[in-house]
Amino acid sequence: MDNSTSPSAGMHILLNGRRIDARAARERPMEFRVDLAAVRATHGHALCECSAPSLKLVIRQLERGPILAAWPTTAALHHPLCPFFHELEAYSPTPAGIAETPEGRAVAPTRLPPWELLHLLWSRSALNQWRLGWTRDWSRARGWLLATAKHVSVEGASLDSMLYIPPRFSRPRRREIDAQWQAFMAHIGTRQGYVLGIARGVTRMPWGWRAHLRHHSAGFDIADDLAASLASSSRRGWSQLVGEKQDPDLRVIVLAGVNSTQEGGIIVREAALMLVSHDLVPVAGRWEATAVQMAIESGRDFTRPLGFAQEQVDLPALVLKDTVPQCEIYVRKPGTNPTVHSRRLSDWEHGAHFRAAAVHVWDAGSHPRGPALPPGPARGESQSR
Numbered sequence: 027m028d029n030s031t032s033p034s035a036g037m038h039i040l041l042n043g044r045r046i047d048a049r050a051a052r053e054r055p056m057e058f059r060v061d062l063a064a065v066r067a068t069h070g071h072a073l074c075e076c077s078a079p080s081l082k083l084v085i086r087q088l089e090r091g092p093i094l095a096a097w098p099t100t101a102a103l104h105h106p107l108c109p110f111f112h113e114l115e116a117y118s119p120t121p122a123g124i125a126e127t128p129e130g131r132a133v134a135p136t137r138l139p140p141w142e143l144l145h146l147l148w149s150r151s152a153l154n155q156w157r158l159g160w161t162r163d164w165s166r167a168r169g170w171l172l173a174t175a176k177h178v179s180v181e182g183a184s185l186d187s188m189l190y191i192p193p194r195f196s197r198p199r200r201r202e203i204d205a206q207w208q209a210f211m212a213h214i215g216t217r218q219g220y221v222l223g224i225a226r227g228v229t230r231m232p233w234g235w236r237a238h239l240r241h242h243s244a245g246f247d248i249a250d251d252l253a254a255s256l257a258s259s260s261r262r263g264w265s266q267l268v269g270e271k272q273d274p275d276l277r278v279i280v281l282a283g284v285n286s287t288q289e290g291g292i293i294v295r296e297a298a299l300m301l302v303s304h305d306l307v308p309v310a311g312r313w314e315a316t317a318v319q320m321a322i323e324s325g326r327d328f329t330r331p332l333g334f335a336q337e338q339v340d341l342p343a344l345v346l347k348d349t350v351p352q353c354e355i356y357v358r359k360p361g362t363n364p365t366v367h368s369r370r371l372s373d374w375e376h377g378a379h380f381r382a383a384a385v386h387v388w389d390a391g392s393h394p395r396g397p398a399l400p401p402g403p404a405r406g407e408s409q410s411r
């Protein structure tokens with residue numbers, strides 16, 4: 027694309043005293059390798075002038091050449107049309123308890139609330155995103171999550187060393203699966219560990235609850251006080267599990283901090299439950315799941331924002347990435363009071379304006395089958411005009 031028609035025309039970076047088109051610097055850093063190397067040796071960083079004050083840019087020296095990137099945790103501070111603005115950060119900011127190294131490693135010096143850890147894993151594994159042509163099943167999602175866990179440190183240890191995600195059960199691989207589980211059990215005999223999976227259900231026991239995961243036979247014990255806390259902090263997920271409001275289109279993801287007991291059982295110390303759609307995209311409930319399903323069936327590209335908090339009322343159900351500008355889809359649930367709705371709408375529009383996005387509201391009461399999504403690109407044709 028010619029830079030004169032690029033939406034980022036006019037955005038510049040400052041490199042070794044020269045002002046350079048920001049998009050050119052981001053997309054073709056090899057052309058600026060001499061200046062990049064000089065600045066890296068003297069100042070250590072370049073400056074992006076899209077905002078005032080200017081924002082630092084990291085210069086990384088890779089084997090194939092230099093690259094320029096937003097300074098860790100500042101990507102959302104760039105102008106939304108700047109090529110260093112990172113949409114993922116705008117919708118899924120890095121939690122306050124996490125530092126990020128220039129190499130992209132997420133470091134939590136202290137224990138993270140399980141909600142934050144779950145959202146971090148999901149967003150960095152791109153499981154809150156969808157692109158035309160993608161397919162997703164548990165095996166693929168598990169692979170992505172384990173790869174992400176290698177780049178996350180919690181309390182000085184790599185997360186992958188203390189995380190167990192049950193693989194899809196297969197009889198030929200049974201010995202291997204058993205061996206991995208036994209190794210994890212040995213680990214949690216003395217240290218903390220995490221289990222992540224799709225909930226199969228919970229059963230009432232005399233002392234509390236026992237939870238089971240898909241593809242995994244051992245149960246996980248939940249004391250009554252933790253169950254009560256989950257029923258309020260992970261309300262939608264818990265009610266889906268205990269059968270008060272079960273919906274066949276929803277699944278519940280569990281991230282549990284666990285310890286083993288003297289008797290060889292496993293006790294859940296802390297946990298977060300997250301509702302997801304059939305394709306493992308996080309959702310707040312059945313209406314969002316309907317919108318997500320419709321977007322997937324229509325071949326759309328989208329991101330489901332994650333707030334790293336339990337309630338996400340101000341975030342869109344999804345953000346279409348294949349419209350210009352990108353379009354935030356919100357759900358007006360049936361029965362919403364008009365005054366409440368107009369106040370929410372004004373909040374949504376305010377937030378979308380800040381992110382340079384359009385707003386589309388799906389009135390689920392009058393169109394229960396799904397939203398009429400704003401048209402996307404004509405696939406197979408050039409998107410430029």
Ligand SMILES: [Zn+2]
Pocket residue numbers: 074075076077081104105108109110111
């Ligand atoms: Zn910028």
